[in-house]
Amino acid sequence: MIFEHLRPLAVIDNPQGLRDLLVIELLYATGARVSELVGLNLEDVDYDRRLLRVTGKGSKQRMVPYGLPAAEALDLWIRAGRGQLANESSATALLLNSRGRRLGVRQVYALVAKLLEGTPTGSAGPHSLRHSAATHLLDGGADLRAVQEFLGHSSLGTTQIYTHVSVERLKDSYKNAHPRA
Template identity: 65%
Template sequence: MERISIELEAFLRHLAARGLAANTIKSYGSDLRELVEYAQSKKLAFDLEAVRDWLFAISKAGGAKSTLARKSAAVRAFSSHLFEAGVIPVDFGLRLKSPKLDQVLPKVATEKSLDEILDRMRTRSQDDPIAQMELVAFELLYGTGMRVSELCGIDLADVDFARNLVMVTGKGSKQRMLPYGHYAAEAIERYVRFGRPKLQIPTSPEALLLSSRGKRVGVRQVYSLVANELERTSTGKAGPHTLRHSAATHLLDHGADLRAVQELLGHASLGTTQIYTHVSIERLKTSFDQAHPRA
């Protein structure tokens, strides 16, 4: 088992070299170390039977399907690595199946509720630099569908003010250019011209969004902002990802091409984006049932 543990650390370094997200590497490491410890405690060989025994124990203890699926994915990737390294004679991960996940449609805010939120934020941002910064954050999250981590990572140099484009760095350090609309453009221009200089201090970074202390705005601060605003609506308290879901769904509602939405969101697979078509169809069915005389 010592050789397995050594190869596990090599495997994690390999993932980092490939540019996988830090959170993914962290979860893979946690799951696989747990498996190794389980096999050692039960005096089991590191093989398919040990993995199945481990997953069964997790399931019996109440582990969610999503947890089992994540752990299974980690094992399959590590098994492939061990086989290629000549540590195991057979890639047993190929025979390991993930549990079928129940598809949960993402929570989406209505266009009307988001318009009302942004109108309120625009009103209170007239002379308040923090309110101006918050308006920019909300406009970009909903206006582009970017992730909150991508928003917080934006520097001034990433914004093309002339063409209404912003460069973001997504998962795996992959960069993409996103367009933003005239509402966001107005908010950004006013904030950069009037609000940001009031928040900036000599040690401030080149971040687009600055906090009241002149530091780069963090994910938690944006999460709190979005959650507080959405809590007042029928959507209820929800985080920035709801704005990402809403942006994608509203684009498809208004006829946007699925592949264009995929590029906007930075999804590697079109299948990931397709869940929003289900949301749009469900919304269409609800509207039909409520409004059509022959429903």
């Protein structure tokens, strides 16, 4: 898994490192699009229920859960990182750049490419984390309609693209494990 290679970021004692870790964790945990991620505000986070209110295409909003690693990265960012970058232009943006403004889409693409460079995934963009989240949900037995809702797809056909990878893994598992394969 790529996250073992990214974990050293958690010990970086600068706000950008904490923010970068959060970006990676949230992209994978929520399957959010980059535009959805950078559009998050502080009030979009339900800390108690570990949910994000994400605004997707067509200004449609959905609630997306996130797990414990993302919750820990979020807590670390809020406690030790965001305040160091925040200023009067920060408003309520969750993710901030080094100037205290809302983090931009291009910045996320660049930082994800940089962070994934030395991992088994290799150079990849944020969409690869969205793809991984969807594939792992399906591999774990999640219902296709639930994954559709999770990703904010308006069409089930768009979500079905991810089933191809899961079917290939199923075939491999069958060949390796079934005595009559």
